[in-house]
Amino acid sequence: MYDINWIREDPDGFDAALAKRGLEPLATEVLKIDEERRAIVQKLQDAQAMRNASSKEIGKAKASGDEATAQKLMEEVAQAKTVIQTGEEDQRRVDATLKDMLSGLPNAPLDDVPEGEDEKDNVEVRAWGEKPSFAFEPKQHFELGEALGLMDFETAAKLSGARFVVLRGALARLERAIASFMLDIHTSEFGYQETLPPALVRDHVLYGTGQLPKFADDLFATGKQSDQDKDYYTLALDKLTNQLDTDPGAQMIAAEAAQMRNTDQDYLWLIPTAEVPLTNMVREAIVEEDDLPKRMTAWTPCFRAEAGAAGKDTRGMIRQHQFSKVELVSITTEGQALDEHERMTNCAEEILKRLELPYRTVVLCTGDMGFGARKTYDIEVWLPGQDTYREISSCSVCGDFQARRMNARYRVKGEKELRFVHTLNGSGLAIGRTMIAIMENNQQEDGSILIPEALRPYMGGLEKIASA
């Protein structure tokens, strides 16, 4: 969410930010509405001031028994009332228009973010590790996993359809081992507090981090009131429409149906990432500057519907409706945010180093960045089976974009002033993709997989995953 004051001060800067995102200029339109809004507010407040002053006078006049004056004032106030009523309606309307307009806009990229269309224009900032060489043709993770009998897409499809997987035995344990390993490092070495948040959240929480209102199609929603119920109430309303004028009973039923349809009670969303609950920990709160940065990490399942992504990465575990991830979130002051971004990215990279997995880090170009980000580093791990780098972590600094949506602020030390916190999030790392990388990089000619040294304590000392 953009600061309207900033748009007023620097409309060209605002339009330039939108241009970087490939959007048409909007400043003129926004400022026109803003001006309209201020005119409405001014008029409304004048009327309210008059009403308030007169009301006090009425009180005094009545107290002193001056009924004539009181009566005259009351008539004046009655006239102001219509002005107030329409003014309030106008303000609500124009506030909503402005909010709709601004809340659908992606965050402004920082100046040092490269401009570009899509992932082709991302810029590599560093690479680490040596790609393994094989005396044989390296396989893809699903070939290895299925051959081992520990990765089963067919059974998963029976249970849940496409884009799910069943892991068994050592691979199932590997998921747990990787997650524990990551959490241990982030908590004991990097100062993140381990957190176990809910995986179901309310819609305003998703609005806070920016998934709603624009990306509802990428999410799974759950609820006791099903969509069919809603359709039912809608249908009932349609059927009743032509009876409404004549039948009071129909009116009552229609009112009830309308209410049921518009009620989102018990309606929750599955989180697409732990970023959502972790970042929202500070929503509607005022934190002390001394408590920042606040660092949290969580291992959670993540759920993504990704309606638009059909046909991409259909084989294997790369793109699933459910996967788990260790997430990093930092809540910082304005001044801390950029350093924290570098730090967080290093925390994520450190995991790959300890797992001895080659990777590169890229800066996403303006066209490839997520909705809420001002700058994003993607860490891409080398996958020899696919002969390519694949994203395994995404670390973003969001400025105060999410904080404005959440109304999350901090008190500047020694001052009265409140400011919006700055938020950052990063994967530290995606578990499934880490598993894939281990499998493909550490595969042996016989199809077995060497477990990285660092993980062996988490695997009960197991050194190699092989078929029984």
Next chain:
RNA sequence: GGAUGGGUGGCCGAGUGGUUGAAGGCACCGGUCUUGAAAACCGGCAGGCGUGCAAGCGUCUCGGGGGUUCGAAUCCCUCCCCAUCCGCCA
């Protein structure tokens, strides 16, 4: 799912129609005292929006929306949320 009770400033908490934007306490900030600290005492301290160079002024906000009234934290309607007990349940 059933029954009740609630939602007030950073936190706790008083307040049932007229200088109450809100007592009191805690926290925080400044000061007096002290070698220093604590304690004690004095003072300050809600947020948003509008306007103004600023001091300030105005306005809104006591969960959200609507209503009654000259006037609402206070009365009415409605929605949301929370807590407790019972039921169900890992």
